[in-house]
Amino acid sequence: MRGRQTVVEAVVIGRREHRETDRVAIAYTDAFGKVPVRFGGVNRPAGKLKAVSEPMVWTELRLYARHGAEFTTATGGSLLSSFPRIRSDFSSTLRGLEVCELLDRLTPMWKPNPRKLRLSVECLTAMDGAAGSPGVAWLSSAYALRLFKSAGFGLREKRVSEENRALWELLHEGPLEEIGRLPEDRDRQGRLDYLVRHSVERIADRPLRSAExxxxxxxxxxxxxxxxxxxxxxxxxxxxxxxxxxxxxxxx
Structure with missing residues (x-):
């Protein structure tokens, strides 16, 4: 990629302001994994590419990188989805941002894994369909468990009670649409949230901000x-x- 332009599919998982009018986003791409992307001039009143530089968007980006450069540079892009139904519900928005934060915490820079991108897009799409319902929290847990497995920190073999075995298997392997229709169960969801957050803190050595x-x-x-x-x-x-x-x- 270095020294040439490449079109990639990506989920933007974070951003910060850079200098006076720029932004630097962290994007997880299909071809190159997690990369820093500079969006030059995007904070000007007439700046372009604002929509594709926000966290929790699925986008197609045209990236350019010079050899030895600190960032890749976005020279174009188009929005595939901003997951509007997630954004219309505050609790669902926090769960969607938790997906982005998990992907950021559990992946290294410049190590591509297209399956992780596909998992992220599919999970956010399912959350968009279930926005405002208890299914969003279940989907967040399912995403975390599957990402742990993909990152080599799988919890699949963890001992669970017979009562919870079917749910445990569903969260690891079941259709996301079915998980998004699960009813509310605050006790079991609370225990799952604790397991996910404790595991992330142990691996990444700091807590999830969205979870806090x-x-x-x-x-x-x-x-x-x-x-x-x-x-x-x-x-x-x-x-x-x-x-x-x-x-x-x-x-x-």
Missing amino acids: LLDRIARESASGKRREAGDAVDPKTAGTAGLPPRQATGTR
């Missing part, structure tokens, strides 16, 4: 529900709810 944000939102949501429950107490009985009826009414 999901946890914080869940805590704040639970706290808000407790406050709402407190506000819903009938003010006529709030001061006497714990007293026997005769004392509560002041009669004997």
Whole structure:
């Protein structure tokens, strides 16, 4: 690739601002694996390629790299999908970004693996179809387990109870569309989330930022529900709810 232009299929998994008007994105490509891509002038008012330099987009890019250059340079591109239904739901968006972060954490630079790209695109597409439903969380877990296996850190042989064996096999090998239709099960999903996050932290030596944000939102949501429950107490009985009826009414 170095010293020539190449058209690649990619999922953009992260970006940062660079200098005054540029961006540097991290893209996972079919032909070259994970590579840094500079989008020159994209932050100008009339800058092009903004849509294909955002995280969690599936795109076709025309890349150029000089020998010894720090970045590849995007000279063109077209959007294949921005997964709009994922973006329309906040919780689904965080799960989609978790997919991007996992792909970033568990892959080295310049080591192509087209199957990892295909897995990522298929998972984000399935999440787009299930956006706003419990299936998105299951799909996130299925993606993590399959990416672990592809990266050589498979958990497939981990001991699980007979009760959970069918689910475990489905998450590793089953159709993503079927996984996206699974009903909510907070207990099992919580245990899966813990397993995935603990494994990533052990491998990559730092926690997932998207997972930390999901946890914080869940805590704040639970706290808000407790406050709402407190506000819903009938003010006529709030001061006497714990007293026997005769004392509560002041009669004997």
